[in-house]
Structure formats: C-alpha cells, structure tokens
Amino acid sequence: MERRIDVRDQVSQLIEQIDARQDELVALVKQLVRFPTPSPPARNTGEAQEFFAGQLRDLGFDIDQWEVFPNDPNVVGTLKGKQSSDYRSLIVNGHMDVAEAEPNEEGWEKDPFTPSVKDGRLYGRGTADMKGGLAGALFAIKLLRESGVELPGDLIFQSVIGEEVGEAGTLECCEKGYTADAAVVVDTSELNIQGQGGVITGWVTVKSPKTYHDAVRRNMVHAGGGLHAASAIEKMVKIIQGLKELEQHWAVTKSYPGFPAGMNTINPAVIEGGRHAAFVADECRLWITVHFYPDENHEDIAKEVENHLLNVAQGDPWLRDHPPVFEWGGKSMIEDKGEIFPSLDIDPDGKEVHSLKRAHSSIFKENPTVSMSPTVTDGGWLGDAGIPTLIYGPGDLQNAHHTNESVSVQELIEFTKVMVTFIHEWCHTKREDERYDL
Numbered sequence: 001m002e003r004r005i006d007v008r009d010q011v012s013q014l015i016e017q018i019d020a021r022q023d024e025l026v027a028l029v030k031q032l033v034r035f036p037t038p039s040p041p042a043r044n045t046g047e048a049q050e051f052f053a054g055q056l057r058d059l060g061f062d063i064d065q066w067e068v069f070p071n072d073p074n075v076v077g078t079l080k081g082k083q084s085s086d087y088r089s090l091i092v093n094g095h096m097d098v099a100e101a102e103p104n105e106e107g108w109e110k111d112p113f114t115p116s117v118k119d120g121r122l123y124g125r126g127t128a129d130m131k132g133g134l135a136g137a138l139f140a141i142k143l144l145r146e147s148g149v150e151l152p153g154d155l156i157f158q159s160v161i162g163e164e165v166g167e168a169g170t171l172e173c174c175e176k177g178y179t180a181d182a183a184v185v186v187d188t189s190e191l192n193i194q195g196q197g198g199v200i201t202g203w204v205t206v207k208s209p210k211t212y213h214d215a216v217r218r219n220m221v222h223a224g225g226g227l228h229a230a231s232a233i234e235k236m237v238k239i240i241q242g243l244k245e246l247e248q249h250w251a252v253t254k255s256y257p258g259f260p261a262g263m264n265t266i267n268p269a270v271i272e273g274g275r276h277a278a279f280v281a282d283e284c285r286l287w288i289t290v291h292f293y294p295d296e297n298h299e300d301i302a303k304e305v306e307n308h309l310l311n312v313a314q315g316d317p318w319l320r321d322h323p324p325v326f327e328w329g330g331k332s333m334i335e336d337k338g339e340i341f342p343s344l345d346i347d348p349d350g351k352e353v354h355s356l357k358r359a360h361s362s363i364f365k366e367n368p369t370v371s372m373s374p375t376v377t378d379g380g381w382l383g384d385a386g387i388p389t390l391i392y393g394p395g396d397l398q399n400a401h402h403t404n405e406s407v408s409v410q411e412l413i414e415f416t417k418v419m420v421t422f423i424h425e426w427c428h429t430k431r432e433d434e435r436y437d438l
C-alpha cells in the first residue's frame with residue numbers, strides 16, 4: 001500500500017514539472033521544426049536525426065543509427081530496463097519528415113520552418129504532424145530520467161524517416177528485429193487512441209504488343225479493317241469503369257466499425273499513355289490508390305482487384321488476349337512510385353489499450369475516444385510485425401499537411417503528461433499482470 005502511494009507521488013511530481021517547465025517543451029518542438037525536413041524532396045533529415053540521437057544519448061539510450069537513404073537516417077534508441085525479462089517493454093515511434101511546404105505558393109503567413117506561438121497555438125510545418133508528438137514523448141522521457149526513475153522494462157524510441165512518402169523507415173526497424181510488448185505511434189490523433197485502415201498503391205498497365213501508325217486506326221476500328229488491334233488508352237477506359245464498379249461493390253458490401261461506409265475507395269490517381277499524335281496509343285498506365293479495412297490485408301486486396309480486372313478483360317475481345325498487368329506497392333513514392341501502409345486493428349480489451357486509457361483519464365478525468373484514423377501512419381508496420389500498436393498523439397488532421405499548420409500548446413502539455421504516466425506504468429508492470437506491481 002505504502003509503495004503504491006510512492007508511485008502516485010512520483011507521477012504527480014512529474015506532472016507538476018511538466019506545467020512548470022512547459023517553456024522547455026515548446027522550445028524543444030520549435031527546435032525540431034527549425035530543421036527543414038520536408039518530404040518530398042526528402043534526403044534532408046540528417047541534421048535533425050543527429051540532434052535527436054544526441055538527446056536520446058544524453059538520457060542514457062544506446063543509439064543505433066543507419067542510413068535508409070542518403071542523408072535520411074533512422075535513429076533507434078534503446079534504454080535497457082533493470083528487469084527486462086519480467087517487465088513490459090515499449091516502443092515509441094515517430095517520423096522526423098514532414099509534408100512539403102511551399103511558403104509563397106501556399107500562402108503561409110510566416111516561414112513554415114520558423115516556429116512561433118500565437119494565441120496558445122504553436123505554428124510551423126510539422127507541429128501537428130508530428131514533431132509535437134516526437135518532442136512531447138522525448139520530453140516525457142527526459143523528465144522520467146532526470147527524476148531518477150529506473151524503468152524495469154525496456155524503452156525503445158524510434159525516430160524514423162520517410163513516412164510522408166511511404167518509405168521504409170519503420171519497416172526497416174521491424175526488419176532489424178526491434179520488437180516490444182507494445183508500441184505507440186505518437187502521430188496526429190487529437191489524443192484519440194486509434195487504429196487505421198490500410199493503403200496500397202499499384203500500377204495497372206494495358207499494352208499492345210505492336211505499335212501502329214495513326215493511319216492504321218481505320219483497320220482496327222472499322223468494318224472490314226481486318227486488324228485485331230486496339231488503342232491502349234481506349235481499353236484503359238474499360239479498366240477504369242471496372243475499378244469504379246468494384247469500388248461501388250465494396251462500398252455496398254464491406255464495412256468496419258469506426259469507419260463511415262465507403263472509406264474503402266479505389267482512386268484512379270494518375271494516368272499516362274500514348275507516345276505521339278501520329279501513333280495509336282500502344283501503352284497506357286494507371287496509378288491507383290486502394291484503401292482497405294483493418295480486417296483486410298494488402299496482398300488479398302491486390303488479388304481482389306486483379307481478379308476483378310482480369311474478369312473485365314475476359315469480356316473484351318482484345319483485352320482477353322492482352323490482359324492488363326499489375327505492379328503493386330513499393331518502398332517509396334519518390335524512388336519507385338509506390339507505397340504500402342498495412343492496416344492496424346486494435347483490441348479494445350488489450351492491456352496496452354487499458355493502460356493508455358488509464359493514463360489518459362488520469363489527466364483528463366474522462367476516457368479517451370478509441371476510434372479509427374481516417375488516414376494512415378507507420379502503425380501498420382509495427383502491427384504487421386506482431387506488436388500490439390496504438391496511434392496516440394497531439395494535433396489534428398485539419399492541420400497536418402495544411403498551410404499555417406499548428407498545434408495547441410495545451411494539448412502538447414496534456415499529451416506529455418499522459419505519456420509520462422503511461423510509460424511509467426507500462427514499463428513498471430510485469431508482463432502477466434494487468435497493471436503496476438511495485
């Protein structure tokens with residue numbers, strides 16, 4: 001009993017410190033925003049990541065740092081717990097890259113990488129998505145360390161690159177074998193606990209084995225022409241129509257709690273085809289973006305789209321002989337024009353949900369909303385690696401990626417308080433227990 005009171009005292013002292021030292025928290029977010037890390041163009045996070053690694057190193061973390069792309073390194077800090085084998089471990093994950101910002105074209109009131117505070121909001125690119133989350137989580141850990149708390153469980157901080165363009169920052173952390181009993185992705189969620197649907201992009205190509213001069217068109221489209229050939233652009237129209245039918249079929253037949261009906265869209269996003277006005281188009285390529293629900297996976301979804309379009313092709317005398325070909329996903333929108341974000345299901349009865357809910361309601365005196373993000377984050381990769389993962393961070397999606405991006409300073413402070421409380425409890429709890437055992 002006495003020891004439990006100690007814990008409460010310890011946590012409430014930390015929380016008081018966050019109020020007292022909020023200027024330091026704001027200064028830390030500002031410092032991160034001042035590193036211009038827009039992606040695209042990317043390949044610019046080196047300095048910011050070096051700074052972040054230095055911060056973690058000062059707090060006693062062992063640093064693993066490697067280049068995912070030139071001048072875009074991942075940073076993973078590990079703070080080994082005192083009783084790792086019995087106590088729960090945690091991964092905190094966030095991305096250092098931010099959405100692109102063109103100050104003059106987009107009407108930013110101030111330079112996006114010169115942060116400022118006005119009317120209780122902190123402005124600058126990345127404040128909401130998601131340098132606010134990164135800084136808040138780091139500050140929470142800093143306070144824990146400075147107060148001399150020794151966590152029994154492992155704490156792993158992943159500061160990754162490339163999230164904005166679907167690059168493999170977090171995926172590479174998972175492939176390297178980093179794992180834990182839970183992960184929190186501190187990305188934009190307005191302090192809701194969230195899972196997410198998934199996204200896969202793909203290219204659908206219609207291609208003629210031969211190239212014909214424009215003058216030959218008469219032979220391929222008119223009575224008696226005698227030439228079994230077609231324009232790839234005209235055939236792509238059927239493919240697009242087919243995708244629209246499948247999208248409608250999914251909207252009518254599939255659903256998932258927490259999502260409005262029809263979130264599972266198929267967007268024909270980019271089309272390119274034909275070579276010159278003097279030729280019949282011999283090739284046409286369509287870039288599509290497919291959204292799916294948390295109980296579906298990207299491999300099955302890709303197969304579903306392929307099967308449907310191959311059936312559409314069967315109904316066309318030329319496409320039947322020249323079916324469309326598919327290239328799915330990719331590890332970067334910049335390098336290979338493709339991306340995958342796996343979906344993330346959350347278990348409302350999971351220990352990680354209970355623990356984060358408790359931490360949240362201890363600060364807000366009410367339960368957080370558990371919901372589904374309308375967008376995608378790196379949480380899917382951690383979930384895919386078998387780690388129970390939650391998205392939970394400050395900032396809202398009206399601000400993420402938008403002109404004059406900002407985050408509420410109060411929300412940043414509250415987020416930091418929740419993280420102190422959550423990390424303290426989680427890493428002090430034995431694996432088999434529901435909560436604290438001190």
Ligand SMILES: [Zn+2]
Pocket residue numbers: 095129130163187188377
């Ligand atoms: Zn983000």
